[in-house]
Amino acid sequence: MxxxxxxxxxxxxxxxxxxxxxxxxxxxxxxxxxxxxxxxxxxxxxxxxxxxxxxxxxxxxxxxxxxxxxxxxxxxxxxxxxxxxxxxxxxxxxxxxxxxxxxxxxxxxxxxxxxxxxxxxxxxxxxxxxxxxxxxxxxxxxxxxxxxxxxxxxxxxxxxxWLDDRSDPNEEVSLPHTTTLALSPHPDIRPLVFLPQVQLSTATARSVLPAYVRLGDAAANSARVGVLVHALTRDPSYLRAGTRDYLHQEPRRPSYAASMALVDALRGAGIAATISGAGPSVLALAVGEQGERAAADAPAGWQVLDPGFxxxxxxxxx
The missing domain is CATH 3.30.230.10 (Ribosomal Protein S5; domain 2)
Structure with missing residues (x-):
């Protein structure tokens, strides 16, 4: 060297x-x-x-x-x-x-x-x-x-x-190539983060995920990813539909019950909300006056961040 x-x-x-x-x-x-x-x-x-x-x-x-x-x-x-x-x-x-x-x-x-x-x-x-x-x-x-x-x-x-596929699974690659599409978020979208006082490690959050998912859930999730990209970049009116998850949030619900309760409340009010990463923070993708309504729904003791993209x-x- x-x-x-x-x-x-x-x-x-x-x-x-x-x-x-x-x-x-x-x-x-x-x-x-x-x-x-x-x-x-x-x-x-x-x-x-x-x-x-x-x-x-x-x-x-x-x-x-x-x-x-x-x-x-x-x-x-x-x-x-x-x-x-x-x-x-x-x-x-x-x-x-x-x-x-x-x-x-x-x-x-x-x-x-x-x-x-x-x-x-x-x-x-x-x-x-x-x-x-x-x-x-x-x-x-x-x-x-x-x-x-x-x-x-x-x-x-x-x-x-996504990580590029290997043609030969036994091939040794020193650094797998990652392909990234850079997207421009729609200017009407305002990301808000609801930050609880508790922490949750990514390893703990991933440990409760199932090894297999139902074919129907995988198909439904694939469709929602397409909607998500469209809503995030072109038409925010589809954000709530585009942030519907079928893979990971429900299996993790016991790990961050309070966070999922907030996600449910925000989505029930028509606001696109998800768990942020592995949690326990909650992300709301607000449009227009939704930002003020979302912030008003913050549980006691939670901090609301309004960082922008x-x-x-x-x-x-x-």
Whole structure:
């Protein structure tokens, strides 16, 4: 593994938006970027090892060494690029994305690490920092295990993503390619997030999902994904129909009963509402005066976020 021309003082700063995934039927494939951004500054130092400093969301609950998810993602990116990491670096994270609430905090950290590693490497070899989004998208989907959250954080707006099929299941591929269609959300749609005080890990939420689904449910879900994309980009009047899920929300209901009760109440009022990612937050895609009505339905103790769509994904900042 060759050494990169690292120099003490080289620095990049990246911002990455939160995401909400699935949007009902788009399980592991559809996501939207929300304008809540984590910021991370990485500096090459002459002190051996990695110094991690975290402020904001999750500051008291994340590791401050090489096991930090941002750092692990950076090291994986450099390994894939066949580049030896720098001897020392300082990683400063300022987190705004809530942890364990279904807003893609893990994907945000992964995209942050890969993007920072990519930008630092380009800075080292060319003198100009830059991020290659396709590289970030592919590796982030691999590390996350599914591309919905990570692709939204890479590209911004709304995304529809899938991992390309392999012609030979025994073929070894170092980095499976992720295809992402970047979608432009309709300007009349206002995403609102209902944030409970409790957390729920993605692993726990996925552990209760059934191994098999009924053919009829799979067919119905396929139709609703098509409606979802149409409603999200062209005709928001179909949003409630397009956010009907047949695969994952009902099996998870006992894991976030209060969240599903809110989803039921909002949908009963005619507002498109789903579980955000793995939960327990609830996403409402409001149109017009629905925004005020949806916010008024927030249960006691829940916080309502009105972030808007993040029109851009990962970006370098000064």
């Amino acid at each position: 060759p050494d990169a021309p690292w120099r003490v003082g080289q620095q990049v700063c990246v911002e990455v938006p939160a995401s909400s995934a699935n949007l009902g039927p788009g399980f592991d494939s559809v996501g939207i970027a929300l304008d809540i951004r984590d910021r991370c500054t990485v500096t090459i130092t002459d002190a051996p090892g990695v110094e991690v400093v975290v402020a904001g969301e999750g500051a008291d609950g994340v590791p401050l060494d090489e096991s930090h998810l941002v750092v692990r993602s950076m090291l994986r990116a450099w390994d894939l690029l066949d580049v030896a990491p720098p001897v020392g670096m300082r990683v400063e994270c300022r987190n705004a994305v809530p942890h364990g609430r279904g807003l893609g905090s893990s994907a945000t950290a992964i995209v942050t690490g890969i993007g920072a590693a990519n930008a630092l490497w380009r800075l080292a070899i060319s003198g100009s920092a830059d991020i290659e989004p396709h590289f970030v998208n592919d590796l982030a989907a691999q590390l996350e295990g599914h591309p919905d959250n990570s692709s939204a954080s890479v590209w911004g707006g709304a995304t529809l993503s 993040a029109q851009t994904g990962i970006r370098l900042v000064d």
